[in-house]
Amino acid sequence: MPDASFPTSRPRRLRRTAALRELVRETRLEASDLVYPMFIDDRGPRRQPIPSMPGIDRLSVEAAIEEAGAAFEEGIRAVLLFGLPASKDARGSRADRPDGVIQRSLRALRGALPDLVLITDVCLCEYTDHGHCGILDGDRVANDPTLERLAAQAVSHGAAGADIVAPSDMMDGRVGAIRASLDEAHLEDVAILSYAVKYASAFYGPFRDAADSAPAFGDRRGYQMDVRNADEAIREVRFDIAEGADLVMVKPALPNLDILRRVKDEFRMPTAAYQVSGEYAMIEAAGANGWLDADAASLEAVRAIRRAGADLIVTYAARRLARVLCLR
Numbered sequence: 146m147p148d149a150s151f152p153t154s155r156p157r158r159l160r161r162t163a164a165l166r167e168l169v170r171e172t173r174l175e176a177s178d179l180v181y182p183m184f185i186d187d188r189g190p191r192r193q194p195i196p197s198m199p200g201i202d203r204l205s206v207e208a209a210i211e212e213a214g215a216a217f218e219e220g221i222r223a224v225l226l227f228g229l230p231a232s233k234d235a236r237g238s239r240a241d242r243p244d245g246v247i248q249r250s251l252r253a254l255r256g257a258l259p260d261l262v263l264i265t266d267v268c269l270c271e272y273t274d275h276g277h278c279g280i281l282d283g284d285r286v287a288n289d290p291t292l293e294r295l296a297a298q299a300v301s302h303g304a305a306g307a308d309i310v311a312p313s314d315m316m317d318g319r320v321g322a323i324r325a326s327l328d329e330a331h332l333e334d335v336a337i338l339s340y341a342v343k344y345a346s347a348f349y350g351p352f353r354d355a356a357d358s359a360p361a362f363g364d365r366r367g368y369q370m371d372v373r374n375a376d377e378a379i380r381e382v383r384f385d386i387a388e389g390a391d392l393v394m395v396k397p398a399l400p401n402l403d404i405l406r407r408v409k410d411e412f413r414m415p416t417a418a419y420q421v422s423g424e425y426a427m428i429e430a431a432g433a434n435g436w437l438d439a440d441a442a443s444l445e446a447v448r449a450i451r452r453a454g455a456d457l458i459v460t461y462a463a464r465r466l467a468r469v470l471c472l473r
């Protein structure tokens with residue numbers, strides 16, 4: 146049956162007032178849909194601003210509890226933790242130590258904020274002196290030897306209280322290796338959020354400043370996905386679900402909304418999107434210059450990400466958005 150057309154049909158009738166628009170909105174966004182990433186630094190002062198990510202600091206463990214508490218007050222229910230270790234080496238030895246920065250943070254956060262969902266990034270790039278996401282064999286990241294290290298890191302996070310571990314390394318088979326090791330350690334309740342579709346991206350630039358994880362040589366194109374590929378993204382997600390992923394993620398978010406929609410439609414899994422550091426920095430920089438309204442632009446971007454199929458959104462703007470959402 147064809148829709149009535151103008152002048153019978155006037156879509157503007159339902160756009161006339163805020164209350165009408167609210168009534169017919171198709172997408173809802175709440176602070177509890179957002180995941181707030183935090184950088185916890187074992188070396189630095191309590192708080193150290195990250196120049197390319199205005200409003201985001203590297204935090205000490207104590208400052209992280211304070212920051213997570215403030216975010217919780219504003220309605221945010223989940224954090225994603227990245228660790229900057231006291232020192233780095235070729236194998237990323239500090240990634241799986243029980244007294245590592247993330248493991249200590251997990252115990253402290255669990256004690257201080259029992260209802261906060263604790264998610265940890267599982268990857269070696271913050272812990273290796275070469276900055277690559279795994280163990281090197283010459284100048285190549287060796288897939289299979291890396292799996293063991295990632296599984297050990299995930300188990301140590303689970304043992305320290307992580308609700309969800311989130312592997313971001315893009316090694317083949319890591320979800321299965323992590324699931325098997327968690328189960329063997331009787332951590333069967335720890336969930337896996339797989340960075341299933343992670344493109345090699347220029348938009349990670351500010352993150353690498355923040356996490357001090359830029360590769361010392363080469364780039365990550367040998368393991369992260371090529372932005373020209375879409376069918377491959379579907380295969381990546383299928384493999385990760387088969388290996389035991391509980392949630393799947395697409396990243397970066399805004400340049401890949403088509404992929405997000407395909408992943409949601411194809412698998413109907415809990416689906417996350419990561420609005421990455423460069424996406425955040427663009428909006429913040431333009432906002433600081435008075436070139437756009439950063440509150441409005443963040444809200445629009447994150448709503449579009451939600452509309453494209455994300456159930457949850459990882460964003461550095463989580464606190465900004467929580468405040469904006471509660472003023473509306």
Ligand code: PBG
Binds near residue numbers: 270278313423
């Ligand atoms: C670690 C990791 C990265 C990001 C999340 N986990 C960086 C990378 O792959 O280089 C990027 C997040 C962001 O840019 O906000 N592998």
